[in-house]
Amino acid sequence: MKRIDCDLLVVGSGASGLSAAVTAAWHGLKVVVVEKAPVFGGATAWSGGWMWAPGNPLAKRAGIHEDPQQPRTYLQNELGPHYDAARVDAFLDNAPAMVTFFEQHTALQFVDGNGIPDIHGQVPGAATGGHQLIAAPYDAREIGALNKQLRPTMRETSFLGMPIMAGADLGAFLGMTRSAKSFLHVAGRFVRHLRDLALHGRAMHLVNGVALVGRLAKSAQDLNVQLIASAPAQRLLVEGGVVRGAVVATAGGETEIRASRGVVLAAGGFPNDIARRQALFPRTPTGHEHLALPPESCSGDGIRLGEAAGGMLATGLASPVAWAPVSRVPHADGSVGHFPHIIDRGKPGVIGVLSNGRRFVNEAGGYHDYTAAMVAQAPAGEEVCSWLVCDHRFQRLYGLGHARPFPLPVGPAVRSGYLQRGATIEALARACGIAPAALAETVQNFNRHARLGEDPEFGRGSTPYNRKMGDALHTGPNPCVAPIAQGPFYAVKVLPGSFGTFAGLRTDAQARVLGVGGAPIGGLYAVGTDMASVLGGCYPSGGINLGPAMTFGYIAGRHAAGA
Ligand SMILES: Cc1cc2nc3c(=O)[nH]c(=O)nc-3n(C[C@H](O)[C@H](O)[C@H](O)COP(=O)(O)OP(=O)(O)OC[C@H]3O[C@@H](n4cnc5c(N)ncnc54)[C@H](O)[C@@H]3O)c2cc1C
Numbered sequence: 001m002k003r004i005d006c007d008l009l010v011v012g013s014g015a016s017g018l019s020a021a022v023t024a025a026w027h028g029l030k031v032v033v034v035e036k037a038p039v040f041g042g043a044t045a046w047s048g049g050w051m052w053a054p055g056n057p058l059a060k061r062a063g064i065h066e067d068p069q070q071p072r073t074y075l076q077n078e079l080g081p082h083y084d085a086a087r088v089d090a091f092l093d094n095a096p097a098m099v100t101f102f103e104q105h106t107a108l109q110f111v112d113g114n115g116i117p118d119i120h121g122q123v124p125g126a127a128t129g130g131h132q133l134i135a136a137p138y139d140a141r142e143i144g145a146l147n148k149q150l151r152p153t154m155r156e157t158s159f160l161g162m163p164i165m166a167g168a169d170l171g172a173f174l175g176m177t178r179s180a181k182s183f184l185h186v187a188g189r190f191v192r193h194l195r196d197l198a199l200h201g202r203a204m205h206l207v208n209g210v211a212l213v214g215r216l217a218k219s220a221q222d223l224n225v226q227l228i229a230s231a232p233a234q235r236l237l238v239e240g241g242v243v244r245g246a247v248v249a250t251a252g253g254e255t256e257i258r259a260s261r262g263v264v265l266a267a268g269g270f271p272n273d274i275a276r277r278q279a280l281f282p283r284t285p286t287g288h289e290h291l292a293l294p295p296e297s298c299s300g301d302g303i304r305l306g307e308a309a310g311g312m313l314a315t316g317l318a319s320p321v322a323w324a325p326v327s328r329v330p331h332a333d334g335s336v337g338h339f340p341h342i343i344d345r346g347k348p349g350v351i352g353v354l355s356n357g358r359r360f361v362n363e364a365g366g367y368h369d370y371t372a373a374m375v376a377q378a379p380a381g382e383e384v385c386s387w388l389v390c391d392h393r394f395q396r397l398y399g400l401g402h403a404r405p406f407p408l409p410v411g412p413a414v415r416s417g418y419l420q421r422g423a424t425i426e427a428l429a430r431a432c433g434i435a436p437a438a439l440a441e442t443v444q445n446f447n448r449h450a451r452l453g454e455d456p457e458f459g460r461g462s463t464p465y466n467r468k469m470g471d472a473l474h475t476g477p478n479p480c481v482a483p484i485a486q487g488p489f490y491a492v493k494v495l496p497g498s499f500g501t502f503a504g505l506r507t508d509a510q511a512r513v514l515g516v517g518g519a520p521i522g523g524l525y526a527v528g529t530d531m532a533s534v535l536g537g538c539y540p541s542g543g544i545n546l547g548p549a550m551t552f553g554y555i556a557g558r559h560a561a562g563a
Helices: 015-026 042-046 057-061 069-082 085-105 140-149 168-175 180-200 208-222 274-280 301-308 367-377 392-398 411-415 425-432 436-450 464-469 546-561
Strands: 002-011 031-034 110-112 132-135 226-228 233-239 242-250 253-265 321-330 336-340 350-353 386-391 419-422 489-501 512-514 520-526
Touching: 002 015, 002 242, 002 301, 002 546, 015 031, 015 042, 015 085, 015 208, 015 253, 015 546, 031 253, 042 208, 057 085, 057 110, 069 085, 085 110, 085 546, 132 208, 140 208, 168 180, 208 226, 233 253, 233 301, 253 301, 253 546, 301 520, 321 367, 336 489, 350 436, 367 489, 386 392, 386 425, 392 489, 411 419, 419 425, 425 436, 425 489, 520 546
Parallel strands: 002 031, 002 253, 031 226, 242 520, 253 520
Antiparallel strands: 110 132, 233 242, 242 253, 321 336, 321 489, 350 386, 386 489, 419 489, 512 520
């Protein structure tokens, strides 16, 4: 068998794995990263790229000096019995240091998201900003040949392969029919993208998750980290109870990779492990009722490897899954994609209803909350689903899911069956299989209050997060509320899906995997979604996957290096 010797082996090349690899390499270790897929980047490359990092240096530079107790207060209130002080402290104490480390020593540079509030503004300790970061846009030419080995942006969330950056960039795309400045921004972006497609066959202006992966991969390359694609780790090498490496399948056959400082499991959790979904996700009787967003290769390998070495899966979390509302997108080539409803739900003039025609949640709240409420409240014995319902004005202005706004035509989305359309609310309800009279009554009630900018039933627009998800250019009194008035009317079916999993291997504050007796297993770390969620399966803010993934990668890398 072929053999490679190194200090640290990292299994998986998403944010958590690359963070661990870059940190350890910078501290002097010889690091190998193995990646099961032919491309590097995992779910991270498909993500929005937002990282939750309270107390980060960009916020401080902008004059936001938060009492370090404030995020703890928020998390104590949010997590309740799931609050694990040692791991939460490790995260909050190290997140700012992680950002400083990458800013000072690597190609990973950040842009702040200081205007993004925590999700549950009504909960004591919630911040109105200063907690979010995203990788700065990146010119893929900086990466050289490695760029072709990076996972391109997700088809459904980009436009002709062009990723759109959350924040001002996205704002310009949504405002292009209402502002000349926005129109010029979009036109410029589009022309540059077409040039990149012609010259390079892919997007070269990287933003969001692909920018994070691009910058981390470049940093890894600069530090001589060995990156091996199409190389799934198959089993760990355990000697005297200590993990010393792994056997990896490569194109040339099995390779034994021996790692003197151990192995970091960063294989992206189990969003595509059907059996574990069936066992752990609520209302998922066959495991197939779930639309996972991460790549197929994130299928539970890291957790199985950890368990085989004596690790334990933590299952008592508030939720085993980071829920996302997802619709199925039938593409013209016959394939079916998954679209995450992150942006549209909070805009004024759309509601979410169950098959009984009733609303069930504040649609402008968090994506996890929307889906959790749908799973809890969909009528028993029926498929768990909901419908987002809007009128023609809304669809043309904001788009509905994957059906893009004007100037793109809505017809193809209707013809493919992605959208249902009806001249009246009752006709739309019949097309969807929703109770017609109940939906008509729901819309009538909603409109009565929406005309005044109110939503007494669910309080849309009542938190800073709600308002951020609304439309700042909306002329009414509430950026999240407008009547659903002018036909034709549209609806898209939304199903339970996920950004990833929360249940993962039990770890300590150093990201070391814990064995049955509660002691760390020598030489074994788990980070990212292979590690049980540090926030106990709760979703208090956007960016709570990638912030901890980057931070515990940094912690594991330093620990392995003895820093
Ligand atoms: C559309 C979308 C939007 C999102 N937006 C955000 C956001 O803005 N903010 C946020 O915090 N979270 C977001 N998330 C969630 C976030 O992206 C993930 O939680 C995070 O990327 C997980 O990082 P990771 O390093 O654990 O795993 P990944 O990035 O998934 O990387 C794991 C890698 O391990 C590889 N692997 C699997 N098995 C093996 C094996 N046996 N051997 C070797 N390699 C293996 C996989 O192929 C994969 O490449 C989003 C997710 C999606 C899908």
